[in-house]
Every structure is written in structure tokens, then in C-alpha cells.
Amino acid sequence: xxxxxxxxxxxQPKFDGDRAEAIARCLEAGVDTLLLPNIDAxxxxxxxxxxxxxxxxxxxMMGLHPCHVAADSLETELGAIEAELRARxxxxxxxxxxxxxxxxxxxxxxxxxxxxxxxxxxxxxxxxPVVIHVREAFPELFALLDEVNDDALRGVVHCFTGxxxxxxxIVEYGDFYLxxxxxxxxxxxxxxPTLRGVRRDRxxxxxxxxxxxxxxxxxKRNESAYVAHVAQQVADWWEVPVAEVAEVTTANxxxxxxxxxx
Ligand SMILES: [Zn+2]
Numbered sequence: 690x691x692x693x694x695x696x697x698x699x700x701q702p703k704f705d706g707d708r709a710e711a712i713a714r715c716l717e718a719g720v721d722t723l724l725l726p727n728i729d730a731x732x733x734x735x736x737x738x739x740x741x742x743x744x745x746x747x748x749x750m751m752g753l754h755p756c757h758v759a760a761d762s763l764e765t766e767l768g769a770i771e772a773e774l775r776a777r778x779x780x781x782x783x784x785x786x787x788x789x790x791x792x793x794x795x796x797x798x799x800x801x802x803x804x805x806x807x808x809x810x811x812x813x814x815x816x817x818p819v820v821i822h823v824r825e826a827f828p829e830l831f832a833l834l835d836e837v838n839d840d841a842l843r844g845v846v847h848c849f850t851g852x853x854x855x856x857x858x859i860v861e862y863g864d865f866y867l868x869x870x871x872x873x874x875x876x877x878x879x880x881x882p883t884l885r886g887v888r889r890d891r892x893x894x895x896x897x898x899x900x901x902x903x904x905x906x907x908x909k910r911n912e913s914a915y916v917a918h919v920a921q922q923v924a925d926w927w928e929v930p931v932a933e934v935a936e937v938t939t940a941n942x943x944x945x946x947x948x949x950x951x
Contacts, residue, residue: 690932691721691936691939692894692916693721693722693724693894693938693939694720694724694895694916695724695893695894695895695942695946696848696870697723697726697895697898697912697913698725698726698897698898698899699711699712699723699725699739699747699912700725700739701735704899704912711912711914717914718915719935720913720916722942722948723743723747724820725739725740726752726754726785726786726847727750727751727785727786728757728786729766729770730766730770733770733773736749736751740780749780750781751773751781751784751785752784752786752787752819753770753787753808754787754788754822755787755805755822756794758800758801758804759797763803767807771811774815782951783812783818783819783820783946784809784815784819784820785818785819785820785821785847786820787808787822788801788805788826789802789805789823789824790823790826791824791826791829792826805833805837806836809837813839813841816841819842819843819844819845820844821844821845821847822847822848823846827851827855830846834862838863840863842864843864843865844866845866845868845945846865846867847868847895847897848868848870848895848897849869850879851883852882852883853883853886855883856883856887857886864945866941866945867892867893868893868894869884869892869894869923870894870895870897870901870903870919871896871897871903871911871915872901873923874903874919874922875907884927885927889937890941892941893938893945894919894920894938894942895916896911896912896913896916897911899911899912903922904918905918906918920938
């Protein structure tokens with residue numbers, strides 16, 4: 690069984706004490722590829738250092754997270770991230786994470802939209818998928834996607850927690866996927882109808898580590914090895930062996946992020 694964690698922040702300081710052990714636990718669990726979403730200019734060296742230390746396993750993304758936009762720093766943040774992407778476009782598998790988050794701060798919506806549009810343009814220019822974070826902002830995200838979507842755009846809505854109708858609208862944008870994480874294992878997560886109903890060729894797995902640990906680790910630090918627990922939950926809903934979920938979702942991730950050719 691081979692699993693890919695398509696969204697993990699294992700580079701964050703929470704893992705400074707045991708990162709190599711966390712990587713070893715991934716390999717024991719069959720997780721052989723980790724995709725690392727960038728957050729802001731400051732996190733770039735951390736993402737790059739994991740790419741350098743575990744080159745066969747760790748693939749980076751470059752982007753500015755919607756919770757890290759501010760009026761006085763938007764240009765410097767986007768400038769640093771764009772410069773990094775332009776310097777080494779072939780080393781990155783996606784532009785991310787980008788998106789809209791109205792849970793933490795509604796006042797920055799205009800800045801989030803501006804950052805989103807500019808980063809989508811990079812993704813199209815470099816032929817990379819976008820990795821999208823959305824929290825309490827589906828109407829705003831759909832408005833943005835209606836505006837920017839075309840045949841050149843592909844991507845994933847990560848940590849997807851929406852309804853089956855939201856999921857179907859996302860996959861109808863074209864080459865779009867849903868990132869399913871630990872919330873799937875929560876009793877109140879609400880994802881069962883979505884996972885039972887949505888196209889299986891559009892589902893990828895993730896942890897969003899260190900956040901949102903799956904049951905039985907809920908509330909603790911999340912780590913990429915736990916993506917196996919998400920796979921098991923999806924297997925229960927799809928009524929197939931977990932190995933089949935691994936096969937399907939790994940192939941989906943390889944296709945979206947073009948992991949075999951990059
Ligand atoms: Zn994230």
C-alpha cells in the first residue's frame with residue numbers, strides 16, 4: 690500500500706524535535722510522498738530544507754496563505770514568493786496554499802481576493818495546480834473560481850469540509866479535486882454523504898498536519914503517518930479494502946500534481 694499526504698506542514702517548528710522520526714513513521718505506514726504547502730515568505734527556507742533533506746519524498750509548493758495577508762506586507766510577501774517560484778519553477782509541484790478564510794479575519798477579504806488572483810496567474814503561467822484553502826467562504830471562493838477558471842487552471846480544495854453539492858460544483862470546474870483529511874473521521878464531520886456521492890477519481894488524501902488529527906488522535910499533534918487513518922475511513926464509506934483507496938487516491942494525486950514527470 691502506497692499513500693501520499695498531499696498537504697502537510699511537517700516543516701513547522703512543532704516537528705523540530707522529532708522530524709526524522711516522523712518521516713520514519715510515514716514510511717512504516719506506507720506514506721512515501723509528502724507535499725508541503727508554503728505559508729508565507731518566512732516559511733520558504735523551512736520548506737526548502739525538507740525538500741533538500743528528503744528529496745525522494747518531500748515535494749514543495751509555493752504560495753501565500755490567506756491568513757497571512759496584511760495591507761502593509763502584501764507586496765513584500767507576494768514578491769518574495771513569486772521570486773522563489775520564478776527562480777525554480779520546476780522544483781515546485783503546485784502554487785499553494787492560497788484561498789479565502791473568513792473565519793479568522795473578514796476585514797482582509799479584499800487582500801485575500803487580490804492575492805488569490807495574482808497567484809492563480811502564476812499557476813497558469815507555470816502550468817502548476819493551485820492548492821486552495823477555504824474556511825467559511827464557499828460563496829466567495831466560487832465567485833473567484835467563476836472569474837478565473839479556464840482550461841489552463843487545475844487544482845484541489847484542501848481539507849474539504851463542504852456538502853456533496855459543494856463537492857460537485859468544485860469538480861465541475863474541470864480538473865479539480867477534493868483533499869480529504871482528518872475531519873472525515875470526526876463523528877460531527879459531516880463528510881459521509883460527500884464521500885459516498887462524489888467521483889472517486891477526484892479524491893486525494895491529506896493530513897494538514899500538525900492540525901486536525903484524525904480519530905483516535907483527535908486534539909493531539911497531527912502527523913503525516915496518520916493519513917492511513919483517513920484512508921481507512923474512506924475505505925469504510927466506499928466499502929472497499931483500504932488498499933484500493935490507497936491505489937485510487939495515490940493515482941489521483943500523481944495525476945493532479947504530475948508527480949511522475951516532475
Ligand atoms: Zn495547510
